[in-house]
Amino acid sequence: MTARIGVITFPGTLDDRDTQRAVRLAGAEAVPLWHKDKDLKQVDAVVLPGGFSYGDYLRAGAISRFSPVMDTVIEQAKAGMPVLGICNGFQVLTETHLLPGAMLRNNHLHFICRDQKLRVENAGTAWTADYTAGQEINIPLKNIDGRYVADERTLDELEAEGRVAFRYLDVNPNGSLRDIAGITNAAGNVVGLMPHPEHAVEPLIGTGRTDGLGFFTSILKKLVNA
Amino acid sequence: MTLDTVKHAAGTPDVDQPWAELGLKQEEYERVREILGRRPTGAELAMYSVMWSEHCSYKSSKVHLRQFGEKAPETDALLVGIGENAGVVDVGNGYAVTFKVESHNHPSYVEPYQGAATGVGGIVRDIIAMGARPVAVVDPLRFGAADHPDTKRVLPGVVAGIGGYGNCLGLPNIGGEVVFDSCYQGNPLVNAGAIGVMRHEDIHLAKASGAGNKVILYGARTGGDGIGGASILASETFDDSKPSKRPAVQVGDPFQEKLLIECTLEAFAEKLVVGIQDLGAAGLSCATSELASNGSGGMRVELDDVPLRDSTLSPEEILMSESQERMCAVVEPEKVDRFLEICEKWDVTATVIGEVTDGDRLEIFWHGEKIVDVDPRTVAHEGPVYERPYARPEWQDTLQADDAAKLARPANGDELREQVLKLVGSPNQASKSWITSQYDHFVQGNTVLASPEDSGMIRIDAESGLGVALATDGNGRFAKLDPYHGAQLALAESYRNVAATGAKPLAVSDCLNFGSPEDPAVMWQFAEAIRGLADGCQQLGTPVTGGNVSLYNQTGEAAIHPTPVVAVLGVIDDVARRTPVAFAEEGQLLYLLGDTRDELSGSAWAQVIHDHLGGLPPEVDLERERLLAEILISASRDGMIDAAHDLSDGGLVQALVESCLKGGKGARVVIPDGQDPFVTLFSESAGRAVVSVPRSEELRFTDMCGARGLPVTRIGVVDGDVLDVQGQFSIPLSELRTAHEETIPGIFG
Amino acid sequence: MARVVVDVMLKPEILDPQGQAVQRALPRLGFEGISDVRQGKRFELEVEGPVDEPALARIREMAETFLANTVIEDFVVRVDS
Amino acid sequence: MARVVVDVMLKPEILDPQGQAVQRALPRLGFEGISDVRQGKRFELEVEGPVDEPALARIREMAETFLANTVIEDFVVRVDS
């Protein structure tokens, strides 16, 4: 028995097929989910992939957040189902308030695509158990609305509770407050980050590194051992 | 206002029509009347005028473009050739690849962001229309001088537009070019290319057949975009009271296009589509007339059924509108419901607007009245053809006589060092990563190589590792000196770039950017460039599968440099064998392949150091290019080389600097015995590459080159963090990096 | 048909790089004397039916839950005259 | 210090994909009766010194040449009260 991991496609989602591939490479079953369906097809976890859902019009993630599928995702996430939001998926998660803060236009105002070094700050979440706390990884980053902001009180709280899951190293590519690249909710089942682990799962492709595979093996182990 | 119906037109032969304002010549208008046997209706005039424009009819270029067919080399690889939306090439394992390059030059000068964005949108629709999933884009760009204030307006907008559209569409940008030259000041060249992949059986064509089949228009609603011409028609002839305030600028909606891709591919997968055509230039006029002309029957269209964004549009305007993100499909009646369901799933507006008839006329109705009744072939394919006069300009001899040999050369190591830094930091030779980092390279998860590499490479089959490579090149300076050989040099460079990554060159697409065809000198450049390209493709065995012509790129009397941009597509059996440009392994040996001659005319050195353009471009030897390619491909396949970089503008030293910086490793270089250091480093002789060879492979590699007769010279070793040219100069990588990487952000950042 | 305008601006404490970029460019273009620039969004809504208090209340709710993200943005709803 | 507002909207005949996306989403969120949505930009400028006719004229010029892209956009300048 392996785990079933759902990958949601919104109109304008771009990285759904790559994410499915990453899920399969990790050894899990990838289950495509459609934004108009409330039904999650009995998956054990859900990934909200990257892209420009609804063209990022209005605000990134703002329109997708109201998709029927998200009603169920919000409900299940609150009940403990693991949810990972990558890039646009992270933006959707902040719009739903499953994760605090918001994502704004990069401080340099350009789209940026680069290899990005990160530190895994919290290896205790559902999606990071295969990493060690403090581990440095290098995965692609690509976005134009990647600047993480939240008010000081929220930021302090995130830090105090160890909920800053990933921090940018060497360069802060977008002006995110406190170099935050990704965060988790208090329970550790909902994680969001801007960089793209699913683009770093095969040695030949993209940056040529496989530093992102750990996200998908982490969740697989957790689900299979559960 | 009376509707200008066919009947009305027949009864009112003497009405004054604004054919001149619409860009038709007197003879052309007369021919339309002759074809129809009466005067055209307003709607017919609209259609003929856009379809017979230079852009749509290729009336000045057709007679020359024929050579691509006439001289096409024998090949089994070509599945669909010139004449369709894009050519299709067999790449093995049942896969087919379609690719094409197009220009969006003028719109990008007027409105850089939207012009460039809609350029990407247009080329991608051509790829979808062939039945393929688009998998990558490239963007060969040319701007005026880097430090000109208008370039600061145009370049950032163009780059943001290409990125904004392509990124949102989910297409990795894997290559392109950025060239600055003051000849492009008022005429930047924004070319965009795309690649798509499909199975052989999925190839679709733009053709309407099967009487009773339905014509479905789907995608964005039709608005008043890009119909300056039609508003002349609408306002001046038919309704004077109407404001002719139609935007000539089209705004792109990449989100809509992404939906269009997905819903079209889903419809293809369910075999719902008989024929398909994208809507680009000339909008519905083009789509309906081309579909009908290519098909077996006629077509009947109810224009009232076209979904509009602006309810005040006249029928002429609807026919001419260039609203983006629209497609037209021909679908069997019993499959229409399923087709519409798929569109609905993707929130795409879709409407049946007509059907294929068993006649041979294209008939268009408005409010129940017939406003168009034409033979579609006369609109789409039997437009005017001109044999424009051409003549070698008098100044060509003077230009060619003005050789770079007279220019002062660096006299010692210190001067060489200084010029190397100047060269690699000049806008044309500097790193373009400020630009390319605004493009997504990774989306779709199949990118093997992306800029800055010799060519972009995409994996198309994860199981076997089958992949394709694409490079685009053009050198307007060489083409100005000698358009015939300049075009061949562009082909040779692109071909070499593909081979350098380990892929076998298969086929060619091109985008021919020139000045006004009404100038005999420009026409000569154009004719020569095509002759050169067609001869070159014949010799290299790579057929031209399609392309695009952009004329009238000139300001007043001043034309741009003739700029044929050539894209070469290659295939690689296993992307695991690809060769990158980076020197990554200390101790590996550097070999220079090919012959270096004293060829500095038209070079980057002549431009950067002396602002000079004159003389003859480097010699072309296509047999040598073919041999070099074979060696590079074999060496890659058999694991004999770990890095390769072709030599082109900037010569050997430019290639060394790029490969060192990419790999973060220095090199110790020895100038071969008896060679002039300056010529060795800066010459732009064609047919060359530099490779990095593991010591264990040295003998095998040099033996192979020797056996096949390719000159091979050991020139150094990968080592340290300095580029050291022994006995001449030495430059730390950090200093090279600063020079190379800070120029572009310094100007545009 | 009436038009209702919703203005959405970043909260004052949130960094607005777009506004800043505009402000920094102004002196170069020869425009002096602008001490701050903020860039926000303006929505023009065409409302069917009367724009009475219930209608405005609904639009305020729409702005609050959808047009603005109140974590980072403030908004103002007003009837265009 | 006075505040001048510059509203920049796409010309009516130009496609506004953002506004369309918002409008299409509204019924799904339960907001009916909005027949059109256009999305534009709002700039708030803090002006040093008096906002007299010459100052406004300069700001209009700034809007025309810089804040708006008049190929596709219209703008309105007004003093915020």
Ligand SMILES: Nc1ncnc2c1ncn2[C@@H]1O[C@H](COP(=O)(O)OP(=O)(O)O)[C@@H](O)[C@H]1O
């Ligand atoms: N420079 C060229 N080289 C080869 N083929 C060309 C060239 N220019 C145009 N063509 C071919 O002529 C046909 C018509 O071109 P075009 O009208 O631009 O196609 P579309 O409207 O589908 O973009 C296409 O098949 C195109 O590939």
Ligand SMILES: [Mg+2]
């Ligand atoms: Mg086409």
